[in-house]
Amino acid sequence: MVMAxxxxxxxxxxxxxxxxxxDKNGDGWPSPDEPGLPGMLVSDGYGFAVTDANGRYTLxxxxxxKTVYVHRTESYTADVTRFWHRLSAERTTYDFLxxxxxPVTGDTLTMVAIGDSETHELSFMEQIRAYFANHPxxxxxxxxxxxxxxxxxxxxxxxxxxxxxxxxxxxxxxACGNHDVDFRGRGLYGSNCPYMSIFGPWWESFELxxxxxxxxxxxxxxxxxIQYDMLDCGDWLKAICRRFPDKKKILVCHDLPDWVGFKMxxxxxxxxxxxxxxxxxxxxxxHCNVVRKYxxxxxxxCVSAPNKGGEGCFAPSFRVVTLDRKTxxxxxxxxxxxxxxxxxxxxxxDGMFLHEGDNxxxxxxxxxxxxxxxSVTATKDGEAVELSRISQAGWQGRTAWMLSGGTRITLAAxxxxxxxxxxxxxxxxxxxNRLAWATQLPxxxxxxxxxxxxxxxxxxxxxxxxxxxxxxxxxxTKTGEIVWHYSTGYGIRNNFATDGKRIYAxxxxxxxxxxxxxxxxxxxxxxSDPSIxxxxxxxxxxxxxxxxxxxxRHLRGIRAENxxxxxxxxxxxxxxxxEAEDKLALSDGSVFVLSRLNGLYRHDLKTGDIIWRYKxxxxxxxxLPDGDAVWLIGSLRNLLRLNMMNGGLLAExxxxxxxxxxxxxxxxxxxxxxxxxxxxxxxxxxxxxxKDEWRFMPKASITPTGDYITGxxxxxxxxxxxxxxxxxxGANDGRLYKxxxxxxxxxxxxxxxxxxxxxxxxxxGHVYVSDCCGRIMAIRKR
Numbered sequence: 001m002v003m004a005x006x007x008x009x010x011x012x013x014x015x016x017x018x019x020x021x022x023d024k025n026g027d028g029w030p031s032p033d034e035p036g037l038p039g040m041l042v043s044d045g046y047g048f049a050v051t052d053a054n055g056r057y058t059l060x061x062x063x064x065x066k067t068v069y070v071h072r073t074e075s076y077t078a079d080v081t082r083f084w085h086r087l088s089a090e091r092t093t094y095d096f097l098x099x100x101x102x103p104v105t106g107d108t109l110t111m112v113a114i115g116d117s118e119t120h121e122l123s124f125m126e127q128i129r130a131y132f133a134n135h136p137x138x139x140x141x142x143x144x145x146x147x148x149x150x151x152x153x154x155x156x157x158x159x160x161x162x163x164x165x166x167x168x169x170x171x172x173x174x175a176c177g178n179h180d181v182d183f184r185g186r187g188l189y190g191s192n193c194p195y196m197s198i199f200g201p202w203w204e205s206f207e208l209x210x211x212x213x214x215x216x217x218x219x220x221x222x223x224x225x226i227q228y229d230m231l232d233c234g235d236w237l238k239a240i241c242r243r244f245p246d247k248k249k250i251l252v253c254h255d256l257p258d259w260v261g262f263k264m265x266x267x268x269x270x271x272x273x274x275x276x277x278x279x280x281x282x283x284x285x286x287h288c289n290v291v292r293k294y295x296x297x298x299x300x301x302c303v304s305a306p307n308k309g310g311e312g313c314f315a316p317s318f319r320v321v322t323l324d325r326k327t328x329x330x331x332x333x334x335x336x337x338x339x340x341x342x343x344x345x346x347x348x349x350d351g352m353f354l355h356e357g358d359n360x361x362x363x364x365x366x367x368x369x370x371x372x373x374x375s376v377t378a379t380k381d382g383e384a385v386e387l388s389r390i391s392q393a394g395w396q397g398r399t400a401w402m403l404s405g406g407t408r409i410t411l412a413a414x415x416x417x418x419x420x421x422x423x424x425x426x427x428x429x430x431x432x433n434r435l436a437w438a439t440q441l442p443x444x445x446x447x448x449x450x451x452x453x454x455x456x457x458x459x460x461x462x463x464x465x466x467x468x469x470x471x472x473x474x475x476x477t478k479t480g481e482i483v484w485h486y487s488t489g490y491g492i493r494n495n496f497a498t499d500g501k502r503i504y505a506x507x508x509x510x511x512x513x514x515x516x517x518x519x520x521x522x523x524x525x526x527x528s529d530p531s532i533x534x535x536x537x538x539x540x541x542x543x544x545x546x547x548x549x550x551x552x553r554h555l556r557g558i559r560a561e562n563x564x565x566x567x568x569x570x571x572x573x574x575x576x577x578x579e580a581e582d583k584l585a586l587s588d589g590s591v592f593v594l595s596r597l598n599g600l601y602r603h604d605l606k607t608g609d610i611i612w613r614y615k616x617x618x619x620x621x622x623x624l625p626d627g628d629a630v631w632l633i634g635s636l637r638n639l640l641r642l643n644m645m646n647g648g649l650l651a652e653x654x655x656x657x658x659x660x661x662x663x664x665x666x667x668x669x670x671x672x673x674x675x676x677x678x679x680x681x682x683x684x685x686x687x688x689x690x691k692d693e694w695r696f697m698p699k700a701s702i703t704p705t706g707d708y709i710t711g712x713x714x715x716x717x718x719x720x721x722x723x724x725x726x727x728x729x730g731a732n733d734g735r736l737y738k739x740x741x742x743x744x745x746x747x748x749x750x751x752x753x754x755x756x757x758x759x760x761x762x763x764x765g766h767v768y769v770s771d772c773c774g775r776i777m778a779i780r781k782r
Contacts, residue, residue: 115284678706
């Protein structure tokens with residue numbers, strides 16, 4: 001009834017008025033002696049008014065308007081609940097009280113961003129607050145939406161506990177996600193959108209550090225219908241851009257950049273981001289860390305969830321984005337939340353030694369979430385060696401120490417806040433050295449399995465932070481020496497393929513690269529369609545002279561010889577997300593493509609025609625063709641066996657511990673299936689009985705990477721490797737295990753470093769393995 005009255009009043013030209021004051025007394029309460037602020041912009045999200053010399057305004061309200069806000073400036077600001085009012089037919093006066101804004105100094109704007117926390121439980125904020133304490137230069141904290149899930153409680157708690165007052169005066173901004181609008185009819189918010197009741201305007205603007213920030217909501221709730229029109233949002237955006245025509249702008253949103261890419265629609269034409277001087281976008285929704293680059297130099301940064309694993313093998317994290325105020329260059333760094341007080345000695349360990357001349361090499365991993373590691377020291381018998389950082393988590397030093405039986409080495413790491421982490425390690429010198437060599441690459445590694453190609457070990461690397469350092473490395477298997485490096489810029493997160501002459505890889509922008517094996521030079525590049533916005537972490541396959549890669553409208557078949565596109569998929573498309581789509585599987589002239597929102601497709605390799613589709617939601621792992629059947633790991637802890645000919649369901653094994661892993665099923669010679677789990681190790685599944693024959697449980701994860709997996713459970717993300725009747729398993733605990741195939745008993749165990757997310761490979765004498773921070777090791781089999 002109230003909103004109906006408001007709408008009626010709006011239709012006949014109702015207006016509101018008020019005053020914008022400066023909180024001169026600093027007590028948070030308006031007082032008649034406190035001055036009004038002239039030139040302040042006030043908006044109902046549709047129209048605008050500017051305060052006069054006394055700080056007063058009058059604003060004609062739109063019939064659709066639900067809130068009114070004051071545009072915060074470089075000089076004057078307010079916290080998350082103080083810069084807006086909910087409109088009511090019973091009120092026509094709305095005053096605002098602003099305080100002096102926190103000054104911004106230096107040449108860099110620094111923003112900390114999270115998204116998709118979907119919770120009222122805020123333990124994840126401990127690491128973020130630690131980072132803030134260490135970095136007083138931080139200018140802004142961004143929550144990119146999906147603040148809550150299943151109830152508005154998460155929004156209420158985060159509003160009250162994560163704001164400028166609780167974050168040391170650092171401004172906080174929230175964007176509206178799809179989960180934040182789908183609780184209508186529950187609790188005290190009745191039929192109204194709880195986001196609007198808790199955080200105010202669906203779209204709003206403010207200024208900071210010389211930039212205009214525009215905050216816009218999710219374009220589609222993917223559930224209950226949204227209560228706003230994105231074309232109205234586009235109208236507002238066009239109008240605010242007209243008011244600040246030359247201002248450099250930053251977009252904060254939930255999922256807008258990958259929906260429209262270069263522009264946003266309005267009732268009166270598109271708002272083209274580059275034409276309006278947008279220099280950066282920060283968003284969430286995807287549950288993954290991806291970066292998109294535009295021809296203008298603009299970048300959009302997506303952030304994974306801070307409190308759970310993400311789609312496509314992403315660890316819980318927050319992103320720090322820095323923007324040079326002069327050059328407008330944007331870069332970012334990722335911080336992993338669950339890897340807290342992690343300190344591990346890698347070499348020397350039992351049977352794992354590295355030497356450089358007469359020097360012993362000490363290698364360690366140290367990581368502590370948002371409280372960065374500042375120094376690492378190794379001590380033996382009172383003699384200390386300072387280690388140097390060699391990767392995101394890796395540290396290394398050299399010493400003339402001589403090891404003897406029962407040697408003890410103490411690692412001590414100091415964090416930036418002054419915290420100290422200490423661990424003691426016993427190192428036996430009696431075992432034969434199993435470590436042939438170790439190489440550190442200057443990049444990270446995701447799901448792309450290692451491959452041996454013509455005597456070279458080929459490694460694909462990613463760059464989830466900046467999309468600048470992705471590519472391929474070729475390494476000599478005898479020495480670990482890098483032979484060549486091919487740069488893709490965008491990262492390669494998933495499997496690549498080879499025909500012995502060329503290596504074929506797809507990057508996270510869906511560009512497909514062909515690289516000469518011998519030289520590392522590009523043979524051809526098949527670029528993606530820039531009008532298709534979604535990021536890509538899917539794999540790639542090659543068979544019979546045809547390369548297939550991508551998903552949805554990105555999916556295409558390419559002639560391996562020359563890079564010419566043979567077919568494009570037009571039968572199905574996904575405009576939201578399928579990042580967790582894993583490595584493509586091949587069988588009998590067809591390719592199996594997994595889409596999280598569509599299910600499993602079997603395409604004809606030569607034509608791209610769909611042979612069949614099995615519809616299911618949120619499956620993640622590669623399908624396994626198996627004779628007349630296809631195995632698929634479902635999303636609800638279920639294992640599916642499908643008919644190879646028509647995709648029909650042959651069997652479903654429910655309540656099986658196979659949650660959220662990207663590891664493909666592996667069939668053993670005895671008929672058992674190895675099925676990994678994001679939170680319950682690795683099982684040897686017997687299709688005849690529908691039960692496990694054995695289950696291997698690694699140690700606790702350094703960090704989880706399975707979708708919606710929390711804590712540090714025992715996880716296997718990498719596909720196991722069967723070699724000479726020995727089973728090699730890499731786990732999220734950073735260890736490589738050699739298991740007995742018959743019973744899953746651990747035969748040998750090697751500390752590699754950080755989580756192992758990709759499959760390994762082997763030749764006659766060595767197993768080659770890598771961790772996610774770019775460390776490559778060659779382990780002697782015996």
